[in-house]
Amino acid sequence: MSPLAHMGRTMALLAALLLATGVALAQPEPTDDQRRAATEMAEALRYGHYADISLDDNWSRRAFERYLDVLDSQRAFLTEQDVAEFLPLEKQLDDALLDGELAPFFALYQRYHERAEARFEWLLEHLDQGLDFTYEGDQRLELDREDVPWAESTQALDELWTRRLKNAALTLVISGQDDEQVESNLRQRYEGQLNRLRQTNEEDIFGLLMAAVTGSIDPHTGYLSPRQGESFDIQMRLSLEGIGALLQADGEYVKVASLVPGGPAERAGVLEPADRIVGVGQEDGDMVNVVGMRLDSVVELIRGPKGSVVRLDVVPAQAVDMTRSREVRITRDTVKLEDQAAQSEVLELERDDGVHRVGVITVPTFYVDFDAWQAGEDNYRSTTRDVAKEIETLQNQGVEGIVLDLRNNGGGALQEANSLIGLFIDRGPTVQVRDARGRISLYGDTETGAVYDGPLTVLVNRLSASASEIFAGAIQDYGRGLVVGTPTFGKGTVQTLNELSHGEIKLTRAKFYRISGESTQHRGVEPDIIFPSLVDPELIGESSLDNALDWDTVRSVQYREYGEPWRFLETLRARHRERADTHPNFVYLEQQAELNRRMREETTSVSLNRELRQAETEALEAEQLALENQRREALGLEPLEEWIDARGEEDDSDQEKEEEEPVEQVQVLEAAHILLDHSQLENNYRFAHRE
Structure with a gap:
């Protein structure tokens, strides 16, 4: 052991001795600036937040539980006795925040700090003694302990951490590291965590407490x-x-x-x-x-x-x-406006009645060159302007309809979502915004005429959020086109940044509502036709975030309907199902999505037996390989001999080079087929009901 490491161990032992003999260590104390900021935070939450916030005992209990989760979410450091000692604070956080009396909550952090510091010292001591795990037997390690009871004793935590250490070592062993590498890597990990813990200051503690306060209200306030x-x-x-x-x-x-x-x-x-x-x-x-x-x-x-x-x-x-x-x-690089600009392409789809041309416009984000716009420049870049140019280009190429691809579009400038809708409708409301006082502002397109009034389909996925959801929701409400893909993110709230005397607060101040009156919050936009998704909604999306605000409704506004896609949904879904059941990439997406869901539900623990652990991993990889090779065989591609995640490889493999159609490209192609089906059905309906 190095002299510095030995000195660190000695100081830790001295700290433990001082505690045991009743000599108190210096407790971190909140500063006057932090006390004042806490009071300002309380006022901002009570009077500025969108939700009706009551900082009472009920809220205090929730926030106290949140603070414990912030400190020790996996129940790995504090014991039942530690928590019980500070339990009287659960009804005091509201008053403490209003009065700026934060010292007791700093003391709770200090208890966590002492337990965590002692635990990392314990781990390093075990590494000093050498790891002698055999990786046999039937032991397993629980992966998620957020809902388990607090440990009854330090000895119970010793058992937990013995398993955690064994699992960490086994993970490195299976990856091919020898004993020396395993010990070196684990030492680096725990020494790093210990050093970072010791560098914690009063500002860090205040930040953790405020994260619990704001996180108990909604995930976007902070x-x-x-x-x-x-x-x-x-x-x-x-x-x-x-x-x-x-x-x-x-x-x-x-x-x-x-x-x-x-x-x-x-x-x-x-x-x-x-x-x-x-x-x-x-x-x-x-x-x-x-x-x-x-x-x-x-x-x-x-x-x-x-x-x-x-x-x-x-x-x-x-x-x-x-x-x-x-x-x-x-x-590393900067993100340039050109890299986020809308782009278009033409797809040629061969169907029973010949070849059809469908345009696809990909919109990565809702952007606007604010500097050029504010300077009064005539040719400033924006999503709406660029999409209008792409529409003109596609129309000149004789497309029969347009697919607007909003997958992975996390939002951006609200004004651009509003004006982009205006390209496809002839004036009208686009979105409602309700503030903390219940006042509703209505935004809309005031320009006469539409740039494009032909067949339209909007393609979305779980990562389509905020402004994307406003656009997709409006197109769906107007009956202007179909929305296909997967349910969107569900981020339907608006935040503002307000200065405090010490720091700032990002505060949820308003909520988006569709013109139909439905919120985009939490539920997102439900597509008319749903595709399988490899993004797990339990891991990504508003509904996966703690304390996300609920979905609700307000009164709808008056708006005209441009079409009635709902008339044809049963037929459209049947035709889609027929194609999806036979297309290798769609079959693969559905089966892989189901496998991911099953893995998440079934994998609650991992084996600490090396042979069993490897067998479980190999079985999973065999299942993934079988799915991939089933897809490849159907596409006429060479099968893979082993399961490899090829992302990140500098040189593409031969298998990747021969791939003519990336897996998720099938969603764009299917959206185009649905557009053609819809256009055909609507034309037939109009012909049959013409006056």
Whole structure:
């Protein structure tokens, strides 16, 4: 052991001795600025939040439970006795917030801190003694402990952590590391967690407490410290000099929530939503294990100068065993407006009555060049302007209809969603916005005439959010076209950033409603025809977030209907089903989605027996391989000999090169077929009912 490490152990033992002899360690105390900010937070929540917030004892209990979850979500550090000692605080958080008396809650953090510090010391002591696990027997480790009771004793936590340590070691052993590498990697992990824990200051503690306060109300309200407020765009969204990904904490792991359209990660094609990042390295440096690391610390590691390379150790979303990680490389870059611009293409579909041409316009985000717009420039870039140009281009190419692809479009400028709807309707309301006082503002298109009035289908998925949902909902309500794909994200709230005397608060102030009166919140937009999805709604989406505001309705507004797609839905769904049941890629998507769902429901623990663990992993991979080869055989492609997640490989394999149609491209093709079916049925209906 190094002298510095020995000194650290000695200090920890001294701390434990002081506690045992009744000598109190210095307790962290909230500052006057933090006390004042807490009171301001309470006022902002009571009088500024969209929901009717009562900071009473009932709320206090919820927020206290949330604070415990923030500190120890896996019930791995605190004991039942620890929690019982602080239980009287569960009815005091409301008064503490209003009065700025936060010291008792800092003391609760300090108890957690002491337990966590002692636990990491315990783990390092075990590593000093050497790992002598045999990886036999029938032991298993429970993966999610959020709902389990608090441990009755320290001895019970010792047993839990023995299994956790064994699992961590087994994971590295199965990945091919020898004993020395296993010990080195685990030491790096736990020393890193211990060092970060010891660097915690009063501002960090205040931030954790405020996260519990705001998180008990809704997932999009939050406190930003002065440091976070200086670079709000960097908080989780690495869009300036990073990889272009929205990240979120998921237990001990950092999870990819979504990718920034046109960003480095999306262009590289190496990350997917719900992938977990377990390691971060620079171009030539060592890989730093980030399991258990705070989200903002992981963000700092991933960010870097434009043009530099970051290496990520990633566990795919579908993987159950954390040994199945892969290293990917992403070159950091800025996201340019051109990379997010709308683009179009023409699909040629061969059907019984000949070849049909359908246009597809992909809209990655709702953007506008605000600087050029505010400067009064005539040719500023925006989603609406670019889509209008693409429509003209497609019409000149003689397309029979247009598919607007909003998959993975997380939203953007509300004004662009509003004006984009106007390209497809002749004036009318587009969205209702209700504020905290119940006042409803109605937004709409005031331009006479539509740029395009032909057949239209909107393609969405789970990552279509906010402005995308407003657009899709309006097209559906107007009967202007069909919406196909998967249920959308469900983000139907509006946030504003308000300054405090210390930091800022991001506050949910309003809610979106469709012109039909239905909220887009929580439920999202339900497509007319639903496609299978590889994105698990239990992991991604508003409904997967704690304390998301509920779906509700307001009064509808008057609007005209341009069509009646509902008349044809039964026939359209039947025709879609017939194609989907026979198309290899659609069959694959449905079977893989079902496998992912079953894996999530069945995998609640992992075996600590090496042979059984490997057998379980191999069985899963065999099932995935069988699905893939079934698809490939139907497409006339060479089968794979083993299951490989090819994302992140610099050189495409021969199998990938011969792939003529990516799996998810079938959704675009099917959307085009549905558009043609709808157009045909509607024309026949009009002909049969003409006057």
